[in-house]
Amino acid sequence: MVIITGATGTGKTYIACALAHHAISCGYSAYYTRISKLLAEIKSTRVDGFYLSYLKKMTKMRVLILDDFGVSPMNTRGAQELLEVIEERVGFGSIIITSQLAVEEWHDYLANGTVADAVLDRLIHNSYRLNLDGDSMRKKTWSKKDKNE
Numbered sequence: 001m002v003i004i005t006g007a008t009g010t011g012k013t014y015i016a017c018a019l020a021h022h023a024i025s026c027g028y029s030a031y032y033t034r035i036s037k038l039l040a041e042i043k044s045t046r047v048d049g050f051y052l053s054y055l056k057k058m059t060k061m062r063v064l065i066l067d068d069f070g071v072s073p074m075n076t077r078g079a080q081e082l083l084e085v086i087e088e089r090v091g092f093g094s095i096i097i098t099s100q101l102a103v104e105e106w107h108d109y110l111a112n113g114t115v116a117d118a119v120l121d122r123l124i125h126n127s128y129r130l131n132l133d134g135d136s137m138r139k140k141t142w143s144k145k146d147k148n149e
Helices: 012-025 035-048 051-060 076-089 103-109 113-124 137-148
Strands: 002-006 030-034 063-069 094-099 128-132
Touching: 002 012, 012 030, 012 063, 012 094, 012 128, 030 035, 035 051, 035 063, 035 076, 051 076, 076 113, 103 113
Parallel strands: 002 094, 002 128, 030 063, 063 094
Antiparallel strands: none
16 A cells, blocks of 8 residues: 655656556556546446446456545545445555545545544555655646746
């Protein structure tokens, strides 16, 4: 497990995708999704009757990037769905989570104390943490473009 936190534009997604790219170059599979998209896909596959095959797909990926944790509101159902994905992956592959929220704020974000305890227990204790600090890289990129024009 890798947890990358920091402000908008500090390179969280870039680093997560670079780690996944390296894993792919070493022959492992990887899948990137934003948390909001993951939850929408789960909802859709439950309606269509393909939830178990979707969950199996998530389990098969050696590296799963869950981007933008904490950006969209999380209800109890969403927290339970996230727990199921994480639970299925324990022992089968790595998870990389990016978040603007500090890890200390995750329990409150997950909307349900019992589910939050379970999610955090599986994610936090055996994770590597990287907290990025600094200004937005996009801000720097746009400043350079403005000066060149």
